[in-house]
Amino acid sequence: MKRRQFLKASMAAAAGSLLLPRALRAKELDLSKVNFDTSVFDKGNQTIVIFLAGGPSSLSGNLSNLDEIEASSQKSYASFGAAYLNKIEGEYNLWKEAGGTAMKAMLDNKDMSIIRTCYSEDREKESNKSHGSCTQQNMRGSHDVGNPGLLTNLSRIMKANGKYDNFQLPFLTLDGENDFYAGDRNIGLKPISLSYTLSNPFKRNMTSSIYYSEAERKAGPNDEYQLKVPILDRIFDDLAKGFNSVDKMNDYLKNRKMISDKIEEVALERYDENEFHDKYLAQYSYQSSRFHRTLASAIELLDASPSTRTITIGTGGLGGWDDHSYSRVSYTNRMTNLFDGLEAGMRHLEGINKKGKISIVVFGEFGRNVNLNSALGWDHGNLQNVFVLGGSDYFNHVGGTDAIIGETKVDNGGRPKSGRIWLKPAEGSYACDPYSIASTIYAIHGIKNPEILSENFKPMNPQVKGQNFFKL
Amino acid sequence: MVNMGQASMRYKLGKLLRVPMDDTSFAFHQQYIVNEIFKTWSRDAKLSLDPNTSDDDKKNSDYIMSHYRKGERRGISSSKFMSPKQYTTVDKDNDQTNKNYINYLFNVVLGRDAKATEMAALIDHINLNGFKSYLANVDSENKDRQEYVRFVGRYYLQNIVFEYISRLDEVYFFKEIK
Numbered sequence: 001m002k003r004r005q006f007l008k009a010s011m012a013a014a015a016g017s018l019l020l021p022r023a024l025r026a027k028e029l030d031l032s033k034v035n036f037d038t039s040v041f042d043k044g045n046q047t048i049v050i051f052l053a054g055g056p057s058s059l060s061g062n063l064s065n066l067d068e069i070e071a072s073s074q075k076s077y078a079s080f081g082a083a084y085l086n087k088i089e090g091e092y093n094l095w096k097e098a099g100g101t102a103m104k105a106m107l108d109n110k111d112m113s114i115i116r117t118c119y120s121e122d123r124e125k126e127s128n129k130s131h132g133s134c135t136q137q138n139m140r141g142s143h144d145v146g147n148p149g150l151l152t153n154l155s156r157i158m159k160a161n162g163k164y165d166n167f168q169l170p171f172l173t174l175d176g177e178n179d180f181y182a183g184d185r186n187i188g189l190k191p192i193s194l195s196y197t198l199s200n201p202f203k204r205n206m207t208s209s210i211y212y213s214e215a216e217r218k219a220g221p222n223d224e225y226q227l228k229v230p231i232l233d234r235i236f237d238d239l240a241k242g243f244n245s246v247d248k249m250n251d252y253l254k255n256r257k258m259i260s261d262k263i264e265e266v267a268l269e270r271y272d273e274n275e276f277h278d279k280y281l282a283q284y285s286y287q288s289s290r291f292h293r294t295l296a297s298a299i300e301l302l303d304a305s306p307s308t309r310t311i312t313i314g315t316g317g318l319g320g321w322d323d324h325s326y327s328r329v330s331y332t333n334r335m336t337n338l339f340d341g342l343e344a345g346m347r348h349l350e351g352i353n354k355k356g357k358i359s360i361v362v363f364g365e366f367g368r369n370v371n372l373n374s375a376l377g378w379d380h381g382n383l384q385n386v387f388v389l390g391g392s393d394y395f396n397h398v399g400g401t402d403a404i405i406g407e408t409k410v411d412n413g414g415r416p417k418s419g420r421i422w423l424k425p426a427e428g429s430y431a432c433d434p435y436s437i438a439s440t441i442y443a444i445h446g447i448k449n450p451e452i453l454s455e456n457f458k459p460m461n462p463q464v465k466g467q468n469f470f471k472l
Numbered sequence: 473m474v475n476m477g478q479a480s481m482r483y484k485l486g487k488l489l490r491v492p493m494d495d496t497s498f499a500f501h502q503q504y505i506v507n508e509i510f511k512t513w514s515r516d517a518k519l520s521l522d523p524n525t526s527d528d529d530k531k532n533s534d535y536i537m538s539h540y541r542k543g544e545r546r547g548i549s550s551s552k553f554m555s556p557k558q559y560t561t562v563d564k565d566n567d568q569t570n571k572n573y574i575n576y577l578f579n580v581v582l583g584r585d586a587k588a589t590e591m592a593a594l595i596d597h598i599n600l601n602g603f604k605s606y607l608a609n610v611d612s613e614n615k616d617r618q619e620y621v622r623f624v625g626r627y628y629l630q631n632i633v634f635e636y637i638s639r640l641d642e643v644y645f646f647k648e649i650k
Contacts, residue, residue: 190494190495190496192496193496201496201500201503202495202496202499204502204506204635205503205506205507205511206635208631209601210601210628210631210632211601211632211635212601213597213601213602214600214601214602215600217602232597232632232635235593235597236593236635236636236639237639239589239590239593239636240636240639240640242589243587243590243640243642244639244640244641245641246641246645249639249640249641249644249645252495252498252499253639255495256495256498256499259495
């Protein structure tokens with residue numbers, strides 16, 4: 001090849017590589033194709049989305065193949081010891097020391113269903129078990145990580161149908177921001193981010209007596225006046241607006257006040273942890289861990305703010321779920337803490353009579369390989385459990401072992417003890433794609449054809465006792 | 473630039489794909505400016521002036537001062553920034569002394585005196601609040617106590633003024649030169 005030809009070919013390739021990402025870029029959300037059912041949206045369903053970052057093993061909720069797994073595993077599961085690995089009595093196949101006791105109680109109480117066969121054919125073909133892309137995809141309900149997050153899409157659809165008002169806190173996060181709120185070429189969704197103590201970031205720090213008039217201070221007993229924002233806050237805002245020439249500053253002052261007032265209306269910051277403990281933690285037997293407190297706060301917020309549609313939380317305080325090693329104590333304790341919290345959460349929902357409207361969906365980016373490796377952990381896999389709790393107005397929890405959905409089989413690739421043992425959906429079993437989770441969340445909030453937003457995957461809707469699991 | 477694939481905010485490492493600043497982030501920015509810079513003060517002067525300060529705390533005050541001198545402090549210095557030397561004290565006239573102190577604070581941050589409506593609102597609040605800002609010289613037998621009361625008064629007033637000033641765009645935007 002002559003130098004001239006080489007340069008021409010190089011330039012063509014360079015130009016092509018610049019154009020390629022744009023050519024492959026995801027299509028914009030076509031709102032005209034979305035079938036939004038206002039009557040479903042107006043039911044006011046609410047969802048807590050708990051994302052288990054790191055990819056939890058599915059074994060806590062599925063020991064049905066344990067004997068086959070043991071036969072192929074590099075390390076014996078006997079190394080967990082009798083104190084750490086036992087099955088719950090009956091046909092549940094739940095791991096007793098990894099949240100199994102609480103799971104069984106919730107299954108028997110018709111509070112929860114477990115879908116054991118959440119599995120991605122596409123990722124299997126691509127051999128993709130990467131944390132980054134799988135997280136991004138699951139939080140978008142889309143294979144294309146250039147697409148917006150699922151809650152960004154939902155907010156745009158709500159806005160297009162006159163159902164979005166940022167000052168009504170439609171989307172809250174108690175776990176910071178993540179790809180549920182990601183944007184595309186347009187800006188992403190900005191959720192209101194609160195700490196689990198419900199500290200209000202929009203509230204000025206004006207609780208000292210110096211900010212209150214004498215009349216305000218004497219209006220109630222003792223220090224109660226400090227629970228109200230001083231009148232001076234409004235006086236200063238109005239005064240400053242008269243001097244500000246930058247419109248953005250005055251917009252900020254207006255927005256800050258509206259959002260701050262709404263947060264104050266639905267949830268007072270916890271100056272008094274003891275009161276919180278008596279009101280929620282002790283009453284519903286939450287433990288004092290951060291995850292339990294976060295879940296209690298999320299339920300308290302949804303109860304007080306019917307206009308809030310989703311709250312995303314993580315499992316901060318429990319640790320991550322990427323159990324490559326020494327899973328015996330850490331995984332089992334973490335799962336136990338998670339499901340003890342969820343069981344308390346269900347008591348909380350029952351106590352406020354919201355088990356019908358409020359659902360909790362628990363999942364991660366993927367499941368794990370079931371080979372117990374030499375470090376007594378598991379590597380990445382492709383099959384995970386989805387735990388669906390509450391929301392009995394639209395989820396059909398039939399109770400007991402009937403609420404455990406999906407059968408799995410073991411695939412060791414014909415090479416036992418090779419370090420690669422996978423759980424896969426058994427032939428004829430119900431299975432759903434991870435994108436079906438996004439599809440389900442869209443449908444809960446009134447989208448009748450959510451598959452157009454989630455790679456053609458419909459909501460999770462197996463048949464349970466001859467009935468639809470998903471009732472909408 | 474976006475159409476050319478060169479969106480500056482989008483491709484910078486560490487930048488989120490969204491507007492650079494929104495209401496939430498500005499709320500945190502305002503909190504930081506007020507709470508961590510304007511209202512944070514080294515405890516040196518309070519500890520040394522307070523007649524109730526214990527000997528242990530006075531030792532602690534020396535410790536804080538040693539760090540202050542090394543520049544290891546946050547926020548403003550109560551002993552220098554809030555010193556009566558920084559503004560004009562009018563004998564037996566609290567109102568005028570208060571106004572002088574308020575104008576001093578405005579000038580430090582904004583480079584201007586408080587406008588009439590701003591001053592009126594601040595003075596009104598002082599009167600409605602019921603706490604008297606004893607900044608002026610008053611007759612008192614206990615000079616130490618008087619000095620401490622003055623210090624606390626300045627601190628209260630400073631917090632109120634900065635709470636207001638933090639809502640002005642002048643703090644965050646440069647003035648356009650016309």
